[in-house]
Every structure is written in C-alpha cells, then in structure tokens.
Amino acid sequence: MLKIGITGGMGVGKTIVTHMFAVLGVPVYDADSRAKWVMHHHEALRQELLHAFGPETFSEQGELNRTYLAGVVFNNPQRLAQLNSLVHPHVRDDFEVWVASHADKPYVLKEAALMYESEAWKQMDEVIAVYAPMEVRLKRLAHRDAHRTEAEIKAIIAKQLSEEEKMRRAQHVLCNDDRQLVIPQVLALHKSFSSRGA
Structure with a gap:
C-alpha cells in the first residue's frame, strides 16, 4: 500500500x-480534523496541553478552547512549536492505526x-x-x-x-x-x- x-x-x-x-x-485521513479529535479524546495529551497552556485550554464542559489556543500560539513561534511537539506525535500514531485498518487498499x-x-x-x-x-x-x-x-x-x-x-x-x-x-x-x-x- x-x-x-x-x-x-x-x-x-x-x-x-x-x-x-x-x-x-x-x-482519506484528514489530519486537521483528526488532530482536533485526538486533542479532545486522548487523555494523556489533554493533560499535557493543560500543563503547558493552562486551564483555559479546555472549557468547563471539557471542550477544546480553540480560540484561546490560537490566540496563544499565533504570534509566538516558541509556543506554536511547543503545541506542535505535543500534538503531532499523537496524530502520527493515530494515522498509523488508521492505515492498518485500510490494508486492503492500493493506496491511502x-x-x-x-x-x-x-x-x-x-x-x-x-x-x-x-x-x-x-x-x-x-x-x-x-x-x-x-x-x-x-x-x-x-x-x-x-x-x-x-x-x-x-x-x-x-x-x-x-x-x-x-x-x-x-x-x-x-x-x-x-x-x-x-x-x-x-
């Protein structure tokens, strides 16, 4: 494949x-939507994000506060790099699991x-x-x-x-x-x- x-x-x-x-x-694997899903549902990542960016990262209902997070990282390359270093490894792992579920296809x-x-x-x-x-x-x-x-x-x-x-x-x-x-x-x-x- x-x-x-x-x-x-x-x-x-x-x-x-x-x-x-x-x-x-x-x-088709949509990395942007899957990244949001992983940030919502991967408990270890949620804890890493809370530790790195503070309690405002998630609402009281547990929803990712994308507006807050975007405001923190948009003009701050160091904070953006920090966010990416936390999220992207989990997305890569998620992608590999997804690929394995489509092993019968010629390509994904x-x-x-x-x-x-x-x-x-x-x-x-x-x-x-x-x-x-x-x-x-x-x-x-x-x-x-x-x-x-x-x-x-x-x-x-x-x-x-x-x-x-x-x-x-x-x-x-x-x-x-x-x-x-x-x-x-x-x-x-x-x-x-x-x-x-x-």
Whole structure:
C-alpha cells in the first residue's frame, strides 16, 4: 500500500481535490480534523496541553478552547512549536492505526496543511502539492472566510511554508487555478497510484 500525502496552503482547493479522490473510493485521513479529535479524546495529551497552556485550554464542559489556543500560539513561534511537539506525535500514531485498518487498499491519502512543517511527509511514500496562484486563492478566501479581512488572510498565509517550497519538495503538483481541468489530473494520479500500490 502506498501512503500519499496531499498538501497546499489556504485557498488552493486541496479539500475539493481530496473529495475527488474520496469519490473514487480512496480512504482519506484528514489530519486537521483528526488532530482536533485526538486533542479532545486522548487523555494523556489533554493533560499535557493543560500543563503547558493552562486551564483555559479546555472549557468547563471539557471542550477544546480553540480560540484561546490560537490566540496563544499565533504570534509566538516558541509556543506554536511547543503545541506542535505535543500534538503531532499523537496524530502520527493515530494515522498509523488508521492505515492498518485500510490494508486492503492500493493506496491511502493523508490531507495535511502542515505536511512539511509537522514532518508528516516522512510517513508518506509521495506527496501531492495542490497549487493555485495567490490572486485566485485570495478571491476564494474572501468568499469562504468573509469574517476575515484580506490583511488577516495574508498574515495567516505568510506564516505557512511558501507554495514554491511545497512544490519543490512534492513529487506531484496538481494545478487548481480555475483554468486547467482538475478531474483529469486527479484521474491520472489515481491510475498511477492504484497500479503501483496494488
């Protein structure tokens, strides 16, 4: 079985691309949603987070206080690195358990915005970088994240690994620029991965 990573910055459309693979019957692991699940349900991690970030990390009902946590780490690289060092090892373990449950498939996908930053790429056989030019991304994000200003969106993007670096590191680049057809690109990759992972 091949383990294929899929990544890309905000607004490139990696979720839509990932849905296309899912429609083709490919199991997809969403690292962001699984990280939230693990932070809620892994008791040892919950205790580590409480110790590192204080009682405000969880509400009285036991829900993760994402707004508080985001505020603590957004402009503090040291605190962000601390958070990632706690969460990412548990997500890697969770992914390996999930992979084992899909051992009958030729390949699986792991969608992760922080594929390289979290070093999740080391678990992958290959990585797809989804690409869209900045003007297209900003247009999409202005529609999707209407509660954010363009300056806020650009600030978030600026903290992510550059698209150029992601494309340089990835084995495959899928262009989602609203000009090239995406489905044929997905089908070509699916055919290749299916034949090699079978």
